[in-house]
Amino acid sequence: MRRTKVRLGRSILAAGTALCCCLGAAGEAKATLGGDVASVASNGQHLVAATRVLKLATGELHILQVPSGIVVHEYLSPSGAVYAVTWRGARAPDLRELLGPYFTQVAHRDAREFAGHHRLSLVGSDLLVRSSGHRGAFVGRAWVPSLVPSGVNVDTSIE
């Protein structure tokens, strides 16, 4: 928890000035990754999560605090697309909900690399997923390269 606060503080600093009202069209979306802001709200309802929104220098960060303690970050681009999702918690989150149409690439992988079970590095079709951790501390991130806004480095900007 302490770490999360630190991270948020950093994000706020990075955000600089607050901005903007309208985030893209309010299309109906079941998806989250690759979806729009409405899909984030849908995630929040599904996960019964408390949600906060931070304006970033580039787009928005929606923070979903799931009652189980799992914390989900969803990053929206200035054009309103969810380009990245991260998670951190005692167990894995509902990735079907969070990854939407991209979930099948995670759940039905062809090539299986036998590497122990605490690391995943998936290079999919316009999808990258990394997961790591150990008992009680699972961390992961998934992003859609074609949706990542210019100027955003997923390795350094996404937490």
Added chain:
Amino acid sequence: MTHRRLFLLLTIPVLAMACGGGKTTGSSASPGGDDSGVVDTGTVTTDTGMVTTTDGSTSGVVNSTPMVVNSGPAGTGSINVPFISVTLCVPGTSNCQTIPYVSVDTGSTGLRILSSVLSPSLTLPQANATTGSPLAECYTFDDGYTWGSVRTADVKIAGEVAAKIPIHIIGDPAFSSVPAGCSSTGMAEDTLATFGSNGLIGINQIVADCGSFCSMAPAQEGAYYSCSGSTCTAVTVADANQLSNPIALFASDDKNGSVLQFPTVAAGGAASLAGALVFGIGTAANNALGSAQVLTVDGEGNFTTVYKGTTMSTSFLDSGTNTLSFNDSSIAQCTDAQGFLCPASPLSLSAQNVGRNNVMNTIMFGVESADTLFGNGSDAVFDDLATTGIDNNTFDWGLPFFVGRNVFVALQGASTPGGDGPYFAY
């Protein structure tokens, strides 16, 4: 450090393995049995008379079992995964089966065995939830989930016995309907083809496999379930009834932790590396801390690593990760082995590990191109294999760290000559 490393490598492992390397009767299917071309560390020497006289274990049991890193069960092709054999018995009976190729994972807790490798005659009793209905578990790893029943067994490794403990039977056909809250977490790993080993023994410092996440109401999806027919409902399970690190439930005094021992591996890798998993810390001649430094960890098993000026406060040692996994954008990514690091020439790097007790030491490590290392298709052990990490807060010291070291894993709350767990020492 160099001198300490050499001392550890050249003396302690040899002595420990020569004396403690007991191979229990019935372990003929040991994964170490098909080794070839590896240095004989003497880990499969069986001499119970010697053990009782020179082992020095206060409980007088054989406390060491062979552990090997190789390509795993036929057709799986593991890289940097350590294995032991584990014997399961119907509680209180001599109806037993020895399971080879059970992977050893310091990053998780509990014994999990594929249903498909169990003999039909090994009828392990079903555990029940507080509802009175059968208990099942969904355990989520980072690369997928396992689903199946919780049953009880006597678990025997070397001379150690954990009687009537809950274990996870992955892919149990009696529980074929996977709850959506489990299957929505990722990929199913309920078969040898998807799980990659016959089972997994989680020997993490934290003794219950789920803790308060599973014990506190409301019950969470993706964890424990009470099953009535094909309908399974999330249920809370008290810590004491969750899967446990079997070591914590050993009948002997060797229940305070373990030591993972591996010699060094040849440059460029090897097909196999033989070591030992020794139970207990400071309970016998073969598990003394010696000059090992104790780094205490927090409730999640984390310490701090400082690498190139970056302080990574959620770092850990994990035999269940097969690489050194950390962020360093200056090291080139591989073109073939995606996600792995491929420096143009081998790198010699260093980092500082700092325990929560502020004990600090410097770790020297190498990173070599994974594309180069994987060029020799028969190799399955590398001490310089690395991948991009998950974030800038985490250095995951996987199996390469354990090669050439004795790594002590002290359990939470356990008393040892180096202080109370949880800690790592090396």
